[in-house]
Amino acid sequence: MNKNLVLHALHEVKDPEIDAISIVDLGMVEAIRGDDSKLVVELLPTFMGCPALDIIRKNVEEKLDRLKVFNHIEVRFINDPPWTSDRVSDLGREQLKSFGIAPPPKKINETGGWEVGCPYCDSLYTTMENLFGPTACRSILYCKSCKNPFEAMKPLSTMM
Amino acid sequence: MKKKFYHGEGRRILKKNDQSQMDSMERKVLIELLYQLADDDFILAYRGSEWLGLAPHIEEDVAFSSINQDMMGHAAMFYQLLEDLGEGHVDILAHGRSSKDRKNAVLLELVNGPGHYLEKPKFDWAFTVVRHYFYTQFKKIRMESLKNSSYQPLADVAVKVNMEIYYHLLHWKTWFMQLIDANDEARNRMETAVQQVFDEFADVLSYGPNGREIAEAGFIDKEEIITQMWKHQLLTVFESVNLSIPIKIKTKSGKGREGFHTDDLAVALSILSEVYHIDPAANW
Numbered sequence: 464m465n466k467n468l469v470l471h472a473l474h475e476v477k478d479p480e481i482d483a484i485s486i487v488d489l490g491m492v493e494a495i496r497g498d499d500s501k502l503v504v505e506l507l508p509t510f511m512g513c514p515a516l517d518i519i520r521k522n523v524e525e526k527l528d529r530l531k532v533f534n535h536i537e538v539r540f541i542n543d544p545p546w547t548s549d550r551v552s553d554l555g556r557e558q559l560k561s562f563g564i565a566p567p568p569k570k571i572n573e574t575g576g577w578e579v580g581c582p583y584c585d586s587l588y589t590t591m592e593n594l595f596g597p598t599a600c601r602s603i604l605y606c607k608s609c610k611n612p613f614e615a616m617k618p619l620s621t622m623m
Numbered sequence: 624m625k626k627k628f629y630h631g632e633g634r635r636i637l638k639k640n641d642q643s644q645m646d647s648m649e650r651k652v653l654i655e656l657l658y659q660l661a662d663d664d665f666i667l668a669y670r671g672s673e674w675l676g677l678a679p680h681i682e683e684d685v686a687f688s689s690i691n692q693d694m695m696g697h698a699a700m701f702y703q704l705l706e707d708l709g710e711g712h713v714d715i716l717a718h719g720r721s722s723k724d725r726k727n728a729v730l731l732e733l734v735n736g737p738g739h740y741l742e743k744p745k746f747d748w749a750f751t752v753v754r755h756y757f758y759t760q761f762k763k764i765r766m767e768s769l770k771n772s773s774y775q776p777l778a779d780v781a782v783k784v785n786m787e788i789y790y791h792l793l794h795w796k797t798w799f800m801q802l803i804d805a806n807d808e809a810r811n812r813m814e815t816a817v818q819q820v821f822d823e824f825a826d827v828l829s830y831g832p833n834g835r836e837i838a839e840a841g842f843i844d845k846e847e848i849i850t851q852m853w854k855h856q857l858l859t860v861f862e863s864v865n866l867s868i869p870i871k872i873k874t875k876s877g878k879g880r881e882g883f884h885t886d887d888l889a890v891a892l893s894i895l896s897e898v899y900h901i902d903p904a905a906n907w
């Protein structure tokens with residue numbers, strides 16, 4: 464089985480909510496297994512109430528089907544290991560920023576707060592407006608330097 | 624196949640990856656526990672969703688909706704585990720079961736306040752904050768324990784749920800602390816709500832008639848341990864805001880784990896199933 468071919472196709476599947484980032488750079492792809500007769504792709508769901516999961520599964524199946532290499536394709540969501548926000552790749556972090564979303568902070572302090580840089584001007588002079596944004600995985604913040612509201616991806620870690 | 628060991632009661636309980644590794648009693652009580660977990664989140668997420676457009680301000684509306692969506696997601700995961708054990712399709716498990724078959728705690732099914740959500744509701748924000756905060760604190764402790772469950776698929780789900788409710792707990796705790804400290808009127812209303820929630824909370828903490836077997840199979844820590852930890856967490860917070868209400872918990876309105884519910888649940892389920900029967904294929 465040509466794993467790189469599969470990976471290449473998966474790079475074309477974007478997050479339906481943020482189409483600047485692929486599911487590979489989001490860190491959702493855990494395993495690619497099997498052979499030409501049967502391909503198994505295991506994905507990790509990000510946030511569980513996320514309605515985009517079904518769309519992602521369908522898009523993955525479509526992209527892989529279009530390769531016309533595999534007789535049977537199975538796309539599965541698994542919970543072990545859990546998806547955590549440190550799985551977002553460095554490229555993915557840049558792509559989020561280009562979309563106007565601050566990448567997930569790498570550490571959280573004692574009180575549950577985190578320092579987030581503004582995706583527009585990189586200033587750390589920002590405040591949390593609403594921990595819960597328009598989707599499960601994002602918060603709403605405000606940059607006091609360039610006076611722009613922006614969104615940030617919430618950190619998710621097993622240490623929580 | 625994974626072979627992890629669980630240390631409980633000084634015994635080593637072999638991790639189970641599927642039901643073939645269980646005897647019939649273990650399987651039965653695992654299913655019972657899963658119904659409690661799923662039904663708890665399902666009905667409280669519904670009560671939360673009734674606040675849509677009625678929360679104290681627009682930011683809270685956004686936050687509360689997000690929390691409700693997460694909780695529905697958690698319920699769906701637990702119903703999925705039940706489906707995997709042969710209990711039927713997730714959608715039927717969520718929407719097709721009657722009041723007497725539900726295993727959620729009675730506290731979580733009670734209405735948000737007098738009035739229908741479409742006609743001049745007088746919802747009680749203090750009651751909602753206290754109910755959600757106390758429940759989420761309990762859920763956090765419950766998930767921490769389930770992370771070591773002898774049933775591996777449940778342990779995996781608990782790891783995920785636990786990360787997400789970190790934010791829920793932060794949210795409700797903030798509301799609780801703010802309202803308790805706001806002014807005399809707010810504090811009085813909060814103290815009344817705390818009393819109301821305590822009067823029903825024994826049912827939340829209960830594992831039902833087979834509680835001992837559930838813990839003995841290593842699915843979760845003993846009821847008394849979870850209860851102690853929950854009380855300890857609350858006491859610490861109470862002390863920090865000089866709240867001296869004794870934690871005396873009761874079951875006033877019913878025993879949900881045994882299927883004894885209030886009419887509030889039957890009414891909620893009929894509204895929910897009406898919506899479901901109009902379009903069973905709709906996403907929920």
Ligand SMILES: [Zn+2]
Pocket residue numbers: 581582583584585586606607608609610611
């Ligand atoms: Zn800025």
